[in-house]
Amino acid sequence: MIKHEGLKEEFKYVTNPDEQEHIGGLFASGDMLMQEIAYNLITGQNDQVGILVKQALDEDYTANIVLDDGLIAGMAIVGVKFRDNIIFVPEVLISARAMKAGMEHIEPILSASGVKPIGTVIMGTVKGDLHDIGKNLCIMMLRGGGFSVHDLGVDTKPDDFIDAVMEHDAAIVGMSALLTTTMPNMGTTIEAFEDAGMREEVKIMVGGAPVTQEFADEMGADAYGANAVDCVQKAKDLSAAK
Numbered sequence: 213m214i215k216h217e218g219l220k221e222e223f224k225y226v227t228n229p230d231e232q233e234h235i236g237g238l239f240a241s242g243d244m245l246m247q248e249i250a251y252n253l254i255t256g257q258n259d260q261v262g263i264l265v266k267q268a269l270d271e272d273y274t275a276n277i278v279l280d281d282g283l284i285a286g287m288a289i290v291g292v293k294f295r296d297n298i299i300f301v302p303e304v305l306i307s308a309r310a311m312k313a314g315m316e317h318i319e320p321i322l323s324a325s326g327v328k329p330i331g332t333v334i335m336g337t338v339k340g341d342l343h344d345i346g347k348n349l350c351i352m353m354l355r356g357g358g359f360s361v362h363d364l365g366v367d368t369k370p371d372d373f374i375d376a377v378m379e380h381d382a383a384i385v386g387m388s389a390l391l392t393t394t395m396p397n398m399g400t401t402i403e404a405f406e407d408a409g410m411r412e413e414v415k416i417m418v419g420g421a422p423v424t425q426e427f428a429d430e431m432g433a434d435a436y437g438a439n440a441v442d443c444v445q446k447a448k449d450l451s452a453a454k
């Protein structure tokens with residue numbers, strides 16, 4: 213249930229019943245502090261988000277709880293407002309900056325495993341696509357899960373994935389796409405691995421909001437991950453299958 217007054221106002225922008233149920237559910241498990249983090253993320257208060265996330269971690273909230281019930285829950289409302297033309301690119305960038313301010317406190321915790329890497333993963337957002345929040349979350353969780361990860365950033369060309377696999381002798385490639393127009397570049401990259409005679413050497417996983425298991429199968433990917441936790445699980449499954 214939403215108790216935070218400002219957040220209640222923000223939730224009014226969520227008018228689709230399915231989204232009300234889904235996003236309302238994200239807030240249901242969060243208390244007032246988590247809702248305060250979400251509200252400050254939506255309104256782009258990056259300093260405040262950083263302070264509140266640090267406070268929550270100091271108060272022994274787990275990094276995963278702060279991520280799910282605070283930051284990701286807030287970003288879900290930003291997504292709805294952006295789609296429905298209530299806010300535009302500059303506001304979304306300001307919220308993305310606030311997300312980053314919060315993630316700066318979370319990353320060291322999720323990445324602190326200290327054990328010998330269980331595998332090497334190359335991660336990148338596909339060509340033409342500049343969205344990196346979800347990819348970065350996956351990278352944090354993969355590192356926390358014991359993988360060594362090389363981040364190719366955004367707008368990654370097929371050849372850059374191939375070069376990175378060769379350079380780091382990686383067994384797994386993870387591609388992220390957030391736009392329906394850039395999703396096909398996952399298939400183009402898989403084809404490039406085939407053309408280079410390297411498809412047998414790597415396992416390829418894909419993800420991003422518009423990507424589905426069906427799409428992943430169509431493109432010839434080895435796995436699809438719905439979220440950052442699933443990404444780690446799929447990477448572990450793929451490592452075991454090698």
Ligand code: B12
Pocket residue numbers: 284287288290291292294295296301302304305308340341342343344345346347349350386387388389390391392393417418419420421422436437438439440441442443446
């Ligand atoms: C933030 C954002 C932006 C920011 C990006 C900032 C950044 N540094 O990333 C900015 C403002 C730059 C932006 C720009 C644009 N955006 Co935008 N953006 C969003 C927004 C609001 C949130 C995305 C996000 O970060 N979600 C939160 C993260 C945590 O979720 P996620 O990315 O899905 O990742 C999770 C999973 O998918 C999974 N995952 C992700 N990657 C991977 C990879 C692997 C291997 C695995 C296993 C799992 C996995 O795990 C993650 C963690 O749980 C979405 C709306 C939405 N709700 O998705 C629109 C959205 C993606 N954008 C959209 C659009 C249209 C654009 C623009 C074209 C707008 C414009 N007119 O300029 C540009 C395109 C720029 C480009 N070339 O890429 C549309 C896409 C529509 C479509 N059907 O293609 C969306 C859906 C908004 C909408 N509803 O209309 N955007």
